[in-house]
Amino acid sequence: MFNVNRQMLTRGALAAAVAIPATLFAGFALAQVEGQPTPGGLGLPNMVTPVGLGTQQFYNMVLMPIISFIALFVLGLLVYVSYRFNEQKNPIPSKLTHNTPLEIVWTLIPVLILLFISVPSLRLLAEQVEVPEASVTIKVTGNQWYWSYKYPEDQGGGFGFDQMLKPESELQPGDLRLLSVDNEAVVPVNEVIAVHITSNDVIHAFGVPSFGVRMDAIPGRLNQTWFKIEKEGVYYGQCFFICGKDHAYMPIVIRAVSREKYNEWLAEAKQKFASADSRVRVAAESH
Amino acid sequence: MASSTMAGAHDHPRGLRRFLFSTNHKDIGTLYIILGSVGGVIGFLLSLGMRLELAYPGVQIFPGLAEALQGADPSMALDAGKNLYNVFITVHGVLMIFFMAMPILIGGFGNWFVPIMIGAPDMAFPRLNNISFWLLFSSLVLAVISMFVEGAPGMKGFGGGWTFYPPLSSNTGSPGPAMDFVILALHLAGASSILGAINFITTIFNMRAPGMTLHKMPLFVWSILVTAFLLLLVLPVLAGCVTMLLTDRNFGTMFYDPAGGGDPLLFQHLLWFFGHPEVYIVILPGFGIISQIVSTFSKKPVFGYLGMAYAMVSIGVLGSIVWAHHMYTVGLSLNAQRYFTLATMVIAVPTGIKIFSWIATMWGGSISFRAPMVWAIGFIFVFTMGGITGVVLANASADKQFHEGYYVVAHFHYTLSLGAVFALYAGFYYWFPKMTGYMYSETLAKANFWLLFIGVNIVFFPQHFLGLGGMPRRYIDYPDAYALWNLVSSSGMIFVTLSLIVWFYAIIEAFMKKRLAGANPWGVGATTLEWTLSSPPPFHQFQVLPRITGTAR
Numbered sequence: 001m002f003n004v005n006r007q008m009l010t011r012g013a014l015a016a017a018v019a020i021p022a023t024l025f026a027g028f029a030l031a032q033v034e035g036q037p038t039p040g041g042l043g044l045p046n047m048v049t050p051v052g053l054g055t056q057q058f059y060n061m062v063l064m065p066i067i068s069f070i071a072l073f074v075l076g077l078l079v080y081v082s083y084r085f086n087e088q089k090n091p092i093p094s095k096l097t098h099n100t101p102l103e104i105v106w107t108l109i110p111v112l113i114l115l116f117i118s119v120p121s122l123r124l125l126a127e128q129v130e131v132p133e134a135s136v137t138i139k140v141t142g143n144q145w146y147w148s149y150k151y152p153e154d155q156g157g158g159f160g161f162d163q164m165l166k167p168e169s170e171l172q173p174g175d176l177r178l179l180s181v182d183n184e185a186v187v188p189v190n191e192v193i194a195v196h197i198t199s200n201d202v203i204h205a206f207g208v209p210s211f212g213v214r215m216d217a218i219p220g221r222l223n224q225t226w227f228k229i230e231k232e233g234v235y236y237g238q239c240f241f242i243c244g245k246d247h248a249y250m251p252i253v254i255r256a257v258s259r260e261k262y263n264e265w266l267a268e269a270k271q272k273f274a275s276a277d278s279r280v281r282v283a284a285e286s287h
Numbered sequence: 288m289a290s291s292t293m294a295g296a297h298d299h300p301r302g303l304r305r306f307l308f309s310t311n312h313k314d315i316g317t318l319y320i321i322l323g324s325v326g327g328v329i330g331f332l333l334s335l336g337m338r339l340e341l342a343y344p345g346v347q348i349f350p351g352l353a354e355a356l357q358g359a360d361p362s363m364a365l366d367a368g369k370n371l372y373n374v375f376i377t378v379h380g381v382l383m384i385f386f387m388a389m390p391i392l393i394g395g396f397g398n399w400f401v402p403i404m405i406g407a408p409d410m411a412f413p414r415l416n417n418i419s420f421w422l423l424f425s426s427l428v429l430a431v432i433s434m435f436v437e438g439a440p441g442m443k444g445f446g447g448g449w450t451f452y453p454p455l456s457s458n459t460g461s462p463g464p465a466m467d468f469v470i471l472a473l474h475l476a477g478a479s480s481i482l483g484a485i486n487f488i489t490t491i492f493n494m495r496a497p498g499m500t501l502h503k504m505p506l507f508v509w510s511i512l513v514t515a516f517l518l519l520l521v522l523p524v525l526a527g528c529v530t531m532l533l534t535d536r537n538f539g540t541m542f543y544d545p546a547g548g549g550d551p552l553l554f555q556h557l558l559w560f561f562g563h564p565e566v567y568i569v570i571l572p573g574f575g576i577i578s579q580i581v582s583t584f585s586k587k588p589v590f591g592y593l594g595m596a597y598a599m600v601s602i603g604v605l606g607s608i609v610w611a612h613h614m615y616t617v618g619l620s621l622n623a624q625r626y627f628t629l630a631t632m633v634i635a636v637p638t639g640i641k642i643f644s645w646i647a648t649m650w651g652g653s654i655s656f657r658a659p660m661v662w663a664i665g666f667i668f669v670f671t672m673g674g675i676t677g678v679v680l681a682n683a684s685a686d687k688q689f690h691e692g693y694y695v696v697a698h699f700h701y702t703l704s705l706g707a708v709f710a711l712y713a714g715f716y717y718w719f720p721k722m723t724g725y726m727y728s729e730t731l732a733k734a735n736f737w738l739l740f741i742g743v744n745i746v747f748f749p750q751h752f753l754g755l756g757g758m759p760r761r762y763i764d765y766p767d768a769y770a771l772w773n774l775v776s777s778s779g780m781i782f783v784t785l786s787l788i789v790w791f792y793a794i795i796e797a798f799m800k801k802r803l804a805g806a807n808p809w810g811v812g813a814t815t816l817e818w819t820l821s822s823p824p825p826f827h828q829f830q831v832l833p834r835i836t837g838t839a840r
Contacts, residue, residue: 037768041756044688055688063685067675074642074671078664081649085585086656093586094651103591106643107636114632117682122625124684129621177344178766202455203551205616205691209757214687216617218552219454220545223618236766240616240691240759242376242448244439244460245369248762 035210035235036176045210048235048256049227052212054124062120066113128212131226134194136187142197142204142217142239145246149185156266159273165249179236184253186269188262189232197223202244208237208252216241229256299826310413311826312398315420317722319394320715322424326386329431331787333379335780338746340372342777344767349375357435357443366442372763373446374434380449381469384569385476386427388707392572393518394420394483396714397511399722401487403817403824404505406496406833411489419483426475429468437463445469448761450558453543453551457535467536470529477522484518487511496816498835502596505815506589509596510575513603517568520607521561528557552617559610567606569703570670571599573710574641577663579815580717581645584660585652586812591644598637598644605634615683616690624683631681638674642667657809658732662713665740669709673701676751691761694754700747708743712736712790720804723797724822731793738786745779 032038034046047056084090139150139160146164151157166180187193197206199217207214208227215225229235237252257265300308309315340348349368353359359367398416402409410416434444438461445465447455456466491512495504504512531542532554541547543554582589589595609631615624645667654660676698680686689695716732719725749772758769765773807818820828 037756037758037766039768040771041768042752044755045757055685058682059679059685059688063679063682067679070675071672074646075668077646078668081646081652082654082656082664085649085652085654087586087653090651090653093653095587096647096651097588097590097592099590099647102647103594103640107640110636110639114635114678117678118629118632121628121682121684125624125628125682126621128684128687129624176766178764202460203452207691207757207759209688212688214616214690218617220550221552221618238757238759238762241452242373242446242455242691242761244455245366245373245442245446247373248369248759248764 034231035233036179037209037236047210047212048229048231048233049211049213050230051124051128051227052210054127055212058120058124062117066117128225131194131224132192134192134226136191137194137196138185138187139196139198140206140217142199142201142206142243142250144201144244145239145250147204147206147239147250147252148200149183151266151269156263157270159270161269161273163253165251176236178248179238179251179253181251181253184234184255186255186257186262186265187229188259189229189256191259192226192228194224194226197225203241204243204250205240206237206252207240208235208254210235211237211254213237214240229254232256232258308417310409310417312402312410312413312416313722313824313826315416316395316398316400318420319390319398319423320396322420322427323387323389323391323395326382326390326427328787330379330382330387331783333375333382335784337372337375337379338777338780340763341765341773343774344765344770346764349763359443363441369763370439370442370446371444373448373761374438374444375446376761377446377449377469378430378434378444381430381472382427383703384449384565385473386423386430388569388703388711389480390423391711392569392576392707392714393480393487393511393514394423396507396576396718397483397487397514397572400718400817401508401511402490402494403820403828404508404815405491405494405499406816406829406835407490407494408827408829410486411494412486415482415486419479419486422475422479422482426472426479429472429475433465433468433472436465436468438465439463450555450562451529451532452558453532453535453554456532457543467533470533470536473529474526477526480518481522484515484522487515488519491515496829496832496835502593503835505575506578506592506595506599507572507575507815510571510573510578510599513599514568514571517564517571517603517607521564521568524557525561528554528561531557552614555614555617556611559613560607563610563613564603564607566699566703567602569707570710571602573666573707573714574599576710576714576717577645577666578648580659580663580713581648583717583809583812583814584657584663585649585654586810587648587652588814589644590647590650591640594640595644598640601637602634605630605637609634612681612683612686615686619683628681628683632678635674635678635681642671642674655810655812658727658729658736659713659717661733661736662709662716665736666706666709666713669701669705669740669743673698673703673706676701689754691759692754693750693758693760696760697747697750697754700743700750705743705747709739712739717809718817719797720808721817721820721822721824724804725797725800726802726804726808727793727797728800731789731796735786735789735793738782738789742779742782742784742786746776746783747779749773749775 044056047053136155137152141148146162148160148162150160161183163181163183166182197215197217199219204217206217211227213225213227215223233256235254239247239250306314349372350364353367353371354364437443438445445461454460534540535543541549543549543551578589578595609627612627612631680689680698719727752772753769758765804822806821807813
């Protein structure tokens, strides 16, 4: 009887040990929507660009295992020496103060680990920094506290618009607080998009986590980055450099659509944003 | 000791004269520790405000705080609250670096124990020592005042982060005088540290007791020596950097203004040329303290003494040539990013040598788990945690995913808020009996440790998840998806707050109970010179210089 109970208890505990994390992870997986942060998420978002996927692979397959191993190794050593060499167990301390081979080993092994990390790291870096031939170029300008976008004339654009946070009172079902905006920036899927980034006032930073892209918007400089979205969808980003009181209130929304839909949007947007500054137009309308 | 019988022969001022005009390294060290504790408590209260605000999505407490603290108009309270949050993050950073960690580790423990450990009667320039302290005090006053004068238009205080990047810190972003107060505070703090560094270098090079060669100096003295050189090298750069900002703001120069041919990036390069060595300035004395403690309580000399000393020297050198890893997203060229990635990763090598040497010091030792040792072991673990995420962030490619996000916040708090602070507490509990003559309650010291260890891990570990998920730092409000880990993170502050209360209680209890510590409470492992003196040491020690014959440790 007693034995059975113990067995059941063990089995119950085991089941709980497996089930609780499994449910948690399943919950996370269910809640995960591409392009937006996952409630209670533990890792990187699902990436949708080659650079993003490269970052994900580099972090999940190279960095994360290595640093976890080192942390556990050091923790293990600390626990072991604390247990093995406490003064009850080992009343007479040794006089050991040098061991040249050991010192060489713990200098060389970290060097090898770092060399191993640097290979994929530098490969990914070159991919991020060298912008390939782009079919669409957009110019993004940071302002206190919103983003402006310009689509160049020779690529079917010739208009610009501001992207402002949707206030909480105007949120529709499906909108995200602090992330949804009035005008989404639309780009075609599966094409290389070059982004030119600058600022009108203070420093901002343009960042979209599921693209693996983060680039500062600095007045007087034109920075360049790129992404190629491999999946249609709506992708959210935020300002990543402190820019004053409404730093947390200038999100970024990029919608990736098929080439046909993109062309349709271009035509519509050309009408809608005909005036150089959409805010001026909206303000004029409301009078 | 011969010295204690001679103490009466010298001037021994009392009361106000003793502390205000002090030229005694121990009294000035005590003043630094008190100043650092005050700065640390204010800095902690600011972080408590931030974590309370971030516990739930939405803006809850800062509008009210802005009304209460800065007298903001209720109709403007929301905007004033958002601004005040940014002021809090800025002042929290400034206080914790310049007015908590540096004063306690360098000004406090450095002043107290560098002269004693090398067998010197005092610092080389006692009056310089006094002015160093009072400059820092004035600087703290200016920094606190800056929170209550106009910064951004219609707002009080400067809220642009402790890195003060223009144009947010120039007339574009903060035309009011708050930033000028911050700049002058930095000038004074910088001058204070430069004078202190000169004093330490002179003392260590010229006033070592007979037989105390450089290679016999305790590692804490080595750490202060390297730190002093770093301070002397980089603080003038900071001074120049913020002076140019001051003239941009007030005299029409355009060093950082692209409209006049300047460049905001110049500021970032100068700031980080100071700022990166600065983090080593904060952590190196901690390394020194941990080396002393691990050796004392393992009852063994430090493993690989020379390797340990020169690892610190190489960390100092390498730390000075990696600054642009804070700037991977500003649009650096590919080659610059390659260089800074590789150079930054190299720092992991000497840091690894230190971690492994501490463990090797414990290996084969006879470890007694007194409070300072428990803090030191805690330090080794949390610093390793901060170090490995540093290896991640060293990669320009990976950093693009984490830059200015919560992963970075978690990383540098593991190295500083946990690392430097644990070293500081370790040093505090190690030397408290020496400085006061009284023994604290071992139970309270350990309760302090466990509460802080649990607390800071709950606060900062989930911030890795927030950073991986993409949450930017310096946000007063965040998308609802980040709610869970923010709540967990904030809940850790309960333990941190309790640990501070226990710390105060431990100090009060020790002074009330007056358990005499004796000259050497730590036994055979404590072999540095401070343990040969009475506790507290005589007002003037070593009238007859000690002669050092033993080996290095």
